[in-house]
Amino acid sequence: MQRIGVFVCWCGTNIAATVDVQAVSDALAKEPGVVLSANYQYMCSQTGQDLIETAIREHALTGVVICSCSPRMHEQTFRKTVARAGLNPYLLEIANIREQCSWIHKDRAQATEKAIILGRAAIAKVQLNTPLQAGQSPVTKRALVIGGGIAGIQTALDIAEAGFAVDIVEKQPTIGGKMTQLDKTFPTLDCAACILTPKMVDCAQNEKIRIFSYSEVEAVSGFVGSFRVTIRKKARYVREDVCTGCGLCTEKCPQKKVPNAFNLGLDTRRAIYIPFAQAVPKVAVIDADYCSMLKNGKCGVCAKVCAAGAIDYTQKDELVECEYGAIVAATGYNPIDLSGYDEFAYSRSPDVVSSLEFERLMNAAGPTGGTLLRPSDKTHPKTIVFVQCVGSRCSAEGKGKTYCSKICCMYTAKHAMLCREKYPDTDVYVFYIDVRTPGKNFDEFYRRAVEEYGVHYIKGMVGKVSPEGGKLKVQASDLLDGRQLHIDADMVVLAAAIEPDKSARPLATMLTASMDTNDFFTEAHPKLRPVESPTAGVFLSGCCQGPKDIPETVAQASAAASKVIGLLSKDSIVCNPCVAQPDELMCNGCSSCEKVCPYGAITYLDKEFRGPNRTTLLRRVAQVNPAVCQGCGACTVACPSGAMDLKGFSNRQIMAEVDAICR
Amino acid sequence: MNRDLTQTVARIAGVNPRACMRCGKCTGACPAYDEMEYHPHQFVSMVETGRIDELLRSKGIYTCLSCFACIERCPRQVEPARLIEAVRVLAERKQGADHLRPQDIPARLDPDMPQQAITSALRKYRR
Ligand SMILES: Cc1cc2nc3c(=O)[nH]c(=O)nc-3n(C[C@H](O)[C@H](O)[C@H](O)COP(=O)(O)OP(=O)(O)OC[C@H]3O[C@@H](n4cnc5c(N)ncnc54)[C@H](O)[C@@H]3O)c2cc1C
Ligand code: SF4
Ligand code: SF4
Ligand code: SF4
Ligand code: SF4
Numbered sequence: 001m002q003r004i005g006v007f008v009c010w011c012g013t014n015i016a017a018t019v020d021v022q023a024v025s026d027a028l029a030k031e032p033g034v035v036l037s038a039n040y041q042y043m044c045s046q047t048g049q050d051l052i053e054t055a056i057r058e059h060a061l062t063g064v065v066i067c068s069c070s071p072r073m074h075e076q077t078f079r080k081t082v083a084r085a086g087l088n089p090y091l092l093e094i095a096n097i098r099e100q101c102s103w104i105h106k107d108r109a110q111a112t113e114k115a116i117i118l119g120r121a122a123i124a125k126v127q128l129n130t131p132l133q134a135g136q137s138p139v140t141k142r143a144l145v146i147g148g149g150i151a152g153i154q155t156a157l158d159i160a161e162a163g164f165a166v167d168i169v170e171k172q173p174t175i176g177g178k179m180t181q182l183d184k185t186f187p188t189l190d191c192a193a194c195i196l197t198p199k200m201v202d203c204a205q206n207e208k209i210r211i212f213s214y215s216e217v218e219a220v221s222g223f224v225g226s227f228r229v230t231i232r233k234k235a236r237y238v239r240e241d242v243c244t245g246c247g248l249c250t251e252k253c254p255q256k257k258v259p260n261a262f263n264l265g266l267d268t269r270r271a272i273y274i275p276f277a278q279a280v281p282k283v284a285v286i287d288a289d290y291c292s293m294l295k296n297g298k299c300g301v302c303a304k305v306c307a308a309g310a311i312d313y314t315q316k317d318e319l320v321e322c323e324y325g326a327i328v329a330a331t332g333y334n335p336i337d338l339s340g341y342d343e344f345a346y347s348r349s350p351d352v353v354s355s356l357e358f359e360r361l362m363n364a365a366g367p368t369g370g371t372l373l374r375p376s377d378k379t380h381p382k383t384i385v386f387v388q389c390v391g392s393r394c395s396a397e398g399k400g401k402t403y404c405s406k407i408c409c410m411y412t413a414k415h416a417m418l419c420r421e422k423y424p425d426t427d428v429y430v431f432y433i434d435v436r437t438p439g440k441n442f443d444e445f446y447r448r449a450v451e452e453y454g455v456h457y458i459k460g461m462v463g464k465v466s467p468e469g470g471k472l473k474v475q476a477s478d479l480l481d482g483r484q485l486h487i488d489a490d491m492v493v494l495a496a497a498i499e500p501d502k503s504a505r506p507l508a509t510m511l512t513a514s515m516d517t518n519d520f521f522t523e524a525h526p527k528l529r530p531v532e533s534p535t536a537g538v539f540l541s542g543c544c545q546g547p548k549d550i551p552e553t554v555a556q557a558s559a560a561a562s563k564v565i566g567l568l569s570k571d572s573i574v575c576n577p578c579v580a581q582p583d584e585l586m587c588n589g590c591s592s593c594e595k596v597c598p599y600g601a602i603t604y605l606d607k608e609f610r611g612p613n614r615t616t617l618l619r620r621v622a623q624v625n626p627a628v629c630q631g632c633g634a635c636t637v638a639c640p641s642g643a644m645d646l647k648g649f650s651n652r653q654i655m656a657e658v659d660a661i662c663r
Numbered sequence: 664m665n666r667d668l669t670q671t672v673a674r675i676a677g678v679n680p681r682a683c684m685r686c687g688k689c690t691g692a693c694p695a696y697d698e699m700e701y702h703p704h705q706f707v708s709m710v711e712t713g714r715i716d717e718l719l720r721s722k723g724i725y726t727c728l729s730c731f732a733c734i735e736r737c738p739r740q741v742e743p744a745r746l747i748e749a750v751r752v753l754a755e756r757k758q759g760a761d762h763l764r765p766q767d768i769p770a771r772l773d774p775d776m777p778q779q780a781i782t783s784a785l786r787k788y789r790r
């Protein structure tokens with residue numbers, strides 16, 4: 001005879017305000033097999049858990065039902081509680097009376113009724129639960145970091161520091177990400193390259209770190225502890241192990257008119273190039289779209305000048321397969337495309353630039369050698385207008401992003417300050433909706449721009465920019481003074497919203513990691529698990545999870561690394577015992593289950609069975625690899641003979657729940 | 664504060680004035696700024712706070728060109744010109760007969776005049 005205990009949680013007022021918890025525990029006390037039914041304010045608290053433990057011991061319970069929040073929240077907590085009292089942790093069921101009940105209903109009577117029904121279903125199920133033993137699966141002691149910006153670099157360095165091997169896959173020819181394109185960095189104004197390039201070099205020199213530059217992830221299979229990843233190393237047409245990075249080829253290549261992506265197209269480079277002097281790895285790449293040798297077999301200059309003999313026009317993409325215990329997504333962000341912003345004349349005048357372009361125009365390694373010059377006529381701009389929130393905080397369909405890009409207020413203050421410092425004769429206007437500076441020394445930084453550097457901060461927005469006679473006529477509102485302003489500007493700088501890298505969405509699909517509607521990776525819990533993805537073994541680092549500045553990115557990167565280190569320091573991990581199990585006597589080897597299994601957990605075996613009259617029959621039957629099966633249950637519904645069952649969620653258990661609900 | 668009128672105007676306009684984040688892009692874009700005593704972002708907050716009577720008395724609602732620059736630029740789908748139009752509709756409902764009669768239109772046509780202006784004029788020159 002079953003002895004079931006029912007525990008109804010109030011969740012403070014979260015549940016108790018909408019569900020009559022006393023009525024629920026009273027009603028469930030009458031269900032068959034229930035010997036105890038209690039309710040308490042916070043079941044997950046120490047006192048609540050003690051209550052459950054004591055009840056299991058005192059009443060010799062054979063099954064436990066907890067009516068509380070979603071099992072996603074506290075199933076693990078309560079499994080441990082139950083185990084502490086000596087009961088198999090899989091003899092626990094949770095009825096979700098918060099997310100599925102109190103939070104979505106207003107009417108107390110209805111919510112209470114539904115809570116009772118959900119509790120009844122859980123009781124019906126727990127009657128059929130069997131003790132399960134979790135298996136173990138080994139952990140491959142190597143991590144993969146996808147994206148080599150400051151986020152990926154920091155994560156990799158920290159993991160390597162702890163003694164584990166780590167690979168960085170970076171799609172560009174060099175690691176470093178957006179930070180390589182920045183000039184100085186707020187709030188201290190130290191030069192970005194000076195603080196970044198030493199870290200890039202550390203990565204290259206650390207023997208625990210392998211860098212797959214100019215590479216992308218092609219496929220991912222497996223699961224936490226043993227992921228199998230296929231990496232595509234794109235053809236550079238230059239042998240990485242031979243090229244010395246001397247750069248001679250990049251001076252002799254006759255194809256001179258290639259837009260230089262590193263400088264955001266503000267100048268040109270050759271068809272063979274090294275992105276910038278401090279690139280890691282410092283290896284040349286041929287841009288196949290522009291190289292005349294690759295396009296029509298005519299040229300070969302670089303091969304002739306290369307003393308090391310590194311050029312190889314026949315190089316092909318190469319696929320590499322590796323195993324990893326953990327994967328970190330660090331794919332970063334990009335500024336949005338501004339070509340749709342006609343009101344700011346971005347496409348009509350070269351002197352209307354994005355903030356990232358402005359970084360290049362201020363940078364000593366940029367297209368103007370660090371002197372701020374207008375792209376149109378290479379003259380010093382005297383009046384500069386900065387516009388914040390371009391495309392951010394915008395709910396209008398197709399016009400921008402609803403979120404705040406978080407970094408623009410600070411970098412705009414930085415830009416305005418740097419302009420005034422370097423060129424005290426410039427007039428600098430910043431149009432803002434709000435100035436948001438919550439960060440250590442951030443508001444002080446902004447106030448310095450206003451008070452010490454005399455930047456004109458204007459609460460209002462630019463409505464129109466018209467290029468006219470070499471000037472940019474800016475029409476804007478000044479809401480505090482109640483004026484419409486007309487400024488003849490020489491340059492307009494747009495603080496473009498940032499968005500996740502376009503490759504993040506397909507990558508998330510490969511990783512089975514979830515994303516929000518803006519294509520930022522979703523964290524396992526917005527407050528308590530901010531650097532883990534809900535997919536076990538996948539972690540998040542940097543702007544791919546949401547807009548961040550460098551200090552925050554680095555903090556999150558190190559946090560992700562510590563989670564990875566925690567995982568890799570285990571020799572094996574406990575598997576989910578709720579895996580599929582075929583009934584070999586019913587299975588007819590039809591292969592239906594193998595086709596639907598997203599994890600490739602099913603294989604077939606020819607097995608001998610006893611036939612009639614002492615004969616033996618050879619039959620093909622399904623086998624599930626319990627280490628690979630994730631318990632999704634796809635096979636159980638696909639099996640036409642009903643041979644496949646999921647442990648802990650057997651067809652019988654599910655039907656018992658349905659019956660209890662319909663009773 | 665007149666909540667009923669706020670709701671009526673918001674309903675006619677089909678937009679939510681509460682979505683306004685006071686960015687001022689509408690007012691930055693408005694070509695008729697100097698002609699209006701209240702400017703597009705003020706229209707929005709006046710509707711939101713129920714100061715509709717003041718708006719009804721303002722000449723500004725008739726000097727708006729209905730160029731829709733503010734509708735085009737508003738990042739929050741508040742679209743001030745729709746609210747201005749709604750206040751004009753309210754004024755019409757209060758007042759009655761047309762001042763610009765449809766039969767007078769052909770004589771006033773000007774090839775440079777946008778069609779939108781004629782439609783608006785039917786309502787504007789009522790006082
Ligand atoms: C104009 C401007 C000025 C700024 N100024 C400052 C400042 O002064 N101070 C400050 O703190 N912050 C500043 N920031 C913010 C700073 O740039 C970011 O915080 C930082 O770069 C985030 O790093 P990340 O590694 O997350 O992303 P990223 O720098 O974007 O790096 C991501 C990397 O991943 C790679 N990648 C993307 N997808 C894939 C894929 N599928 N496979 C392989 N690789 C991939 C990319 O090529 C890139 O190298 C500024 C930003 C802008 C736009
Ligand atoms: S072969 Fe291609 S990359 Fe080399 S020099 Fe000629 S055009 Fe440039
Ligand atoms: S439950 Fe079935 S389909 Fe799902 S992972 Fe396991 S074996 Fe594959
Ligand atoms: S529609 Fe009216 S308020 Fe809006 S921008 Fe045009 S003139 Fe100004
Ligand atoms: S543009 Fe839209 S959001 Fe901005 S002030 Fe005008 S109405 Fe409000």
